[in-house]
Amino acid sequence: MTITRFAPSPTGMLHVGSARTALFCWLWAKRQKGTFILRIEDTDRERSTDEAVEVIIEGLKWLELNWDEGPIFQTHRFDRYKAVLKELMANDHAYKCYCTKERLEALREQQIEAKEKPRYDGYCRKFPAQPHADTPYVVRFKTPEEGSIVFEDLVRGRIEIQNSELDDLILARSDGTPTYNFTVVIDDWDMKVTHVLRGDDHINNTPRQIHIFKALNAPMPAYGHMPMLLGPDGKRLSKRHGAVSVLQYRDEGILPKALINYLVRLGWSHGDQEIFTTAEMIEHFDVHNINVAPTALNPEKLLWLNQHYMKTEPEVEVAKQLAWFMAKLGIDLTKGPDLAQVVIAQRERCKTLVEMAEKSRFFFEDEVVIDGDLTKKHFNREAVPALSDFIQALEAFPAWDKEVIHDALKAAVDKHGIKLGVLAPVVRLAASGTMASPPIDMMLWLLGKEKTVARLSDALAQLKELA
């Protein structure tokens, strides 16, 4: 059975690159009807925080990347790591190293001066010491000195590393805490992980981890290293490129489905298909089809996808997400129309939920604030008689529907022989405070009779004041 895992270190935000790794692991598990595990690699106590754990969990939940097992915390497994460490030492696969910081620093300097790659020279392996009982030590792995490690990377194909390139890595620090390369092996082994998919920043760790698997006689997973993500300018991705955290995308008004669709295409493709339902992704995703080449982020494409999903997702679903942004603006949703109807009215003209919330607040607020420049441009005395008739007609209607509103507007301009272009901007501006609002009949219908009549009457009074 296929078992994948997402194993973030909780040291910061949930990065877009990590989210892609999580998605690929999740998809491969789903495709193979396997299991997806969430493991929190929190052994680095100085850099790990509870807040970062929460951010990871919140981000995965928002993206609906639900895990079948976990979250499993490495800090809960220290006893197990200790037991395996003992076993490795007993079987002569690991040894205590008493080298001091000073010695290691001097060694490093010498090597750099001699233009060699800095590495541990195996001193304590060659000359086992019998120091005083409380001399501090680290535990190092005895990396085979001869031969090489070969593995078939799922993304990059065959990789071979000479063992002479690797030094004896530390398995446990002087305070007894285990290191990443060690815990990850024990966990992948105990959790029966079959596929390790992770960023290619880990590619140098893989041969080291394989050595530990071999020393433990444990079955090895298959490895696949994801290509690096680049900024839109083709440079290494960094904060200066704007949003790189999943929750930041959420806060900027991106729908989770749009972000998932965006992520899946970062380094993976299926023909030239751009839009994928979750079911299609699961059906077509294959770890063997992941690209080797680095992929650049494309914010325009994300916005395009977002608008696509805002237009095509059921309005009730979009409304659920929109409600969060309305709440952030302090809007009381009981004071206006059904939010799903607002989504229908607005979705053609908004690229993000933030934009949709901003453009829809006028439906719920008691009053609209109209920009002075806009009134100067669009409010005009010529519209007074028609506007007055339009208000009267609206007030007189027993029913409130789009068609009646539309007919009354037309009747008012026809009666006074003015162009629709004279009255319509006044109505639009008075009702919504902006010129970028939905079609007038739809907008007034959603706004309701009371607010419409009050806002138009205010505008009428202002128009009458104009010279």
Ligand code: GLU
């Ligand atoms: N904890 C590692 C990280 O966040 C990932 C380790 C792995 O996937 O093997 O980079």
